[in-house]
Amino acid sequence: MRAPKFLLAVPAWAWLTAFFILPVATVVYFSFGYKPGLFGTHATDVLSLDRYREALSPTFFTTFVNTLRIGILGTLICLLIGIPMAYWMAVKVSPRWRTLLLALVIVPFWTNFLVRTIGWQVILAPEGWLSGLLQSIGLRDAPLAILYTRPAVLLGVVYNYLPLMILPLFVAFDRVGPALREASKDLGADRLRTFLRVTLPMARPGMIAGILLVFIPLMGDYITAVVLGGARGNMVGQLVASQFQAAQNWALGSAMAVLLIVVIAGAVLAGGLLAWLVSWPVRHRTRLGLADLENIAVQERA
Amino acid sequence: MASAGAVELTAVTKRFGEHTAVDRLDLAIEPGEFIALLGPSGCGKTTTLRMIAGFEQPDEGDIRISGESVAGVPPHKRHVNTVFQNYALFPHMNVAENVAYGLQQQRTPRAEIRQRVAEALDMVQMRSLADRRPAQMSGGQQQRVALARALVNRPSVLLLDEPLGALDRQLREEMQIELKLLQARLGTTFVFVTHDQHEALSLGDRIAIMRAGRLEQLDTADAVYARPASAFVAGFVGQQNFLTGQARGDGTFDAGQIRLRSSRNGEGSLLGGQVRAAIRPEYVTVEKVSDAYPSGSAPAGSALPENSAVGRVASVAHLGETMQYIVEVEGQDSILSRIPTPQAPAVNVNDAVVASWDADSVHLFQAELSAPQHPASRT
Numbered sequence: 001m002r003a004p005k006f007l008l009a010v011p012a013w014a015w016l017t018a019f020f021i022l023p024v025a026t027v028v029y030f031s032f033g034y035k036p037g038l039f040g041t042h043a044t045d046v047l048s049l050d051r052y053r054e055a056l057s058p059t060f061f062t063t064f065v066n067t068l069r070i071g072i073l074g075t076l077i078c079l080l081i082g083i084p085m086a087y088w089m090a091v092k093v094s095p096r097w098r099t100l101l102l103a104l105v106i107v108p109f110w111t112n113f114l115v116r117t118i119g120w121q122v123i124l125a126p127e128g129w130l131s132g133l134l135q136s137i138g139l140r141d142a143p144l145a146i147l148y149t150r151p152a153v154l155l156g157v158v159y160n161y162l163p164l165m166i167l168p169l170f171v172a173f174d175r176v177g178p179a180l181r182e183a184s185k186d187l188g189a190d191r192l193r194t195f196l197r198v199t200l201p202m203a204r205p206g207m208i209a210g211i212l213l214v215f216i217p218l219m220g221d222y223i224t225a226v227v228l229g230g231a232r233g234n235m236v237g238q239l240v241a242s243q244f245q246a247a248q249n250w251a252l253g254s255a256m257a258v259l260l261i262v263v264i265a266g267a268v269l270a271g272g273l274l275a276w277l278v279s280w281p282v283r284h285r286t287r288l289g290l291a292d293l294e295n296i297a298v299q300e301r302a
Numbered sequence: 303m304a305s306a307g308a309v310e311l312t313a314v315t316k317r318f319g320e321h322t323a324v325d326r327l328d329l330a331i332e333p334g335e336f337i338a339l340l341g342p343s344g345c346g347k348t349t350t351l352r353m354i355a356g357f358e359q360p361d362e363g364d365i366r367i368s369g370e371s372v373a374g375v376p377p378h379k380r381h382v383n384t385v386f387q388n389y390a391l392f393p394h395m396n397v398a399e400n401v402a403y404g405l406q407q408q409r410t411p412r413a414e415i416r417q418r419v420a421e422a423l424d425m426v427q428m429r430s431l432a433d434r435r436p437a438q439m440s441g442g443q444q445q446r447v448a449l450a451r452a453l454v455n456r457p458s459v460l461l462l463d464e465p466l467g468a469l470d471r472q473l474r475e476e477m478q479i480e481l482k483l484l485q486a487r488l489g490t491t492f493v494f495v496t497h498d499q500h501e502a503l504s505l506g507d508r509i510a511i512m513r514a515g516r517l518e519q520l521d522t523a524d525a526v527y528a529r530p531a532s533a534f535v536a537g538f539v540g541q542q543n544f545l546t547g548q549a550r551g552d553g554t555f556d557a558g559q560i561r562l563r564s565s566r567n568g569e570g571s572l573l574g575g576q577v578r579a580a581i582r583p584e585y586v587t588v589e590k591v592s593d594a595y596p597s598g599s600a601p602a603g604s605a606l607p608e609n610s611a612v613g614r615v616a617s618v619a620h621l622g623e624t625m626q627y628i629v630e631v632e633g634q635d636s637i638l639s640r641i642p643t644p645q646a647p648a649v650n651v652n653d654a655v656v657a658s659w660d661a662d663s664v665h666l667f668q669a670e671l672s673a674p675q676h677p678a679s680r681t
Contacts, residue, residue: 182386186377288419
């Protein structure tokens with residue numbers, strides 16, 4: 001007798017249940033509790049929505065908007081840099097160099113995330129070499145003042161997450177292959193129209209994968225914000241971490257974490273809806289089907 | 303434009319690195335003609351097609367389409383469309399959208415797009431599948447859609463790059479007939495690339511046979527078959543018996559024990575030294591030695607009549623319309639004979655036979671230093 005097919009999925013499900021579903025359920029449960037005095041971290045004998053009310057304070061709200069702004073901006077910049085880069089690697093570069101380039105894209109991953117980010121701290125510091133160089137060639141007359149600002153965080157997240165955008169985009173562009181681009185040109189489309197109507201629509205799954213791979217971890221990232229953002233580049237991840245670690249208030253930290261999950265899910269849905277609405281006119285204009293052809297009588301061509 | 307649909311290649315050369323894919327090719331295609339570009343793989347036929355389409359630019363020479371030079375004109379500005387080898391249908395569009403794509407690029411009005419897409423799909427009997435995606439169709443159906451997608455643009459020239467290569471034999475033959483009828487009805491110039499000689503012979507008004515980047519012969523199927531311009535063409539189109547002979551100076555040639563004479567255009571007298579003789583299997587008859595020489599044994603060596611050989615039957619095969627005999631001749635390549643089944647002699651394996659042919663069926667070519675390959679001459 002053959003083993004049932006679902007056995008193949010059992011390891012993954014067991015792992016996800018033990019290390020994802022149960023912890024998230026615990027966090028949700030804790031978020032309805034409270035902090036029972038100075039030395040306790042959480043209690044759940046009385047459940048309420050008070051922590052959510054507490055979490056939605058003006059400070060938290062400001063940080064949340066800031067996080068969302070960095071998240072969306074960072075993802076867009078990754079997309080804008082990633083699309084031409086991935087397209088170039090998949091289409092223009094000779095196969096000989098492609099492997100090397102792919103390896104170079106992944107190279108930053110060989111180093112620890114924290115170390116990489118601290119590297120940027122060194123570069124961007126007011127007394128760092130970049131600052132010195134800019135001053136000595138006369139591009140700036142004062143030391144660089146970018147560290148511990150939002151632009152520094154943005155630079156850090158784009159640097160840290162760009163490979164996660166490039167790799168799925170590369171796979172998607174590579175999959176399209178030269179034959180379809182040639183067919184498009186053969187049918188009268190120039191390079192831009194070929195890209196917009198053939199290459200890009202076919203790379204859509206890769207684009208969605210890249211956006212999700214960058215946007216979701218970026219929203220929860222707090223290392224980049226701590227190292228490069230300081231007080232002015234605050235992100236929600238930092239607030240959540242400080243509630244769990246410094247303030248020892250697990251209930252409030254959980255409520256913030258749950259709100260973060262809800263906002264990420266909401267942002268992803270809103271983004272998808274927006275993309276669908278924006279592309280609607282194009283899809284509507286080019287759509288053609290059996291129903292459109294139904295009542296057309298064909299006269300013999302001379 | 304009187305010459306709409308004409309294609310003219312003048313001394314066109316294309317190199318890829320060290321390799322010369324097309325070598326000073328001259329080719330003139332008449333408007334409304336169905337041309338088959340035939341040759342073994344690597345002969346430059348696909349490169350030629352890609353240069354007409356605009357995907358490759360010639361290094362030297364000029365290409366004219368409908369009388370105008372297309373040097374530097376990108377593919378999307380040429381009034382030429384292609385049916386690709388693997389169809390290259392857009393997988394994210396349905397059949398109707400695939401066919402409409404070219405018209406949308408020309409900013410054709412919506413109503414006209416619908417009308418012409420419907421016409422094009424009717425032409426290949428695919429209108430009812432307008433909503434299907436390419437992945438939901440068979441190879442033959444995809445082939446029809448690719449044809450409709452190219453023809454809906456009413457190109458001056460349609461290029462077809464081995465379009466039937468992926469289909470099974472029966473479907474292939476059906477599509478060949480449809481293509482031929484379609485081309486006759488539309489009057490569009492068709493340039494059809496194939497490595498299949500049967501396809502080329504059955505489809506082409508004229509057949510251009512290419513070899514190593516050069517044109518060997520451009521002529522009708524009849525002429526290419528009956529009057530091959532070179533030993534290569536003789537061997538590539540249809541099957542041949544090839545014999546290497548030495549001139550005797552009296553218009554005959556010695557090929558081992560066989561004495562060859564050709565009565566074609568006095569060919570024999572023009573050639574000296576070593577020659578290659580090509581004789582088609584269907585011109586070779588086979589007869590039992592005992593029937594040919596009732597007196598007893600066959601004459602040997604120089605006593606044999608011209609254009610005949612004595613040997614032993616190695617194989618008898620029934621091919622349907624014809625019977626095929628392979629006769630082994632001592633000290634010689636074996637000789638292939640094909641005889642229409644009703645006229646086939648009762649000959650069995652191991653019988654001693656006389657194979658003979660008319661002097662009219664012997665084609666002589668000056669032997670080349672490097673003998674050409676004949677992929678189809680022994681199968």
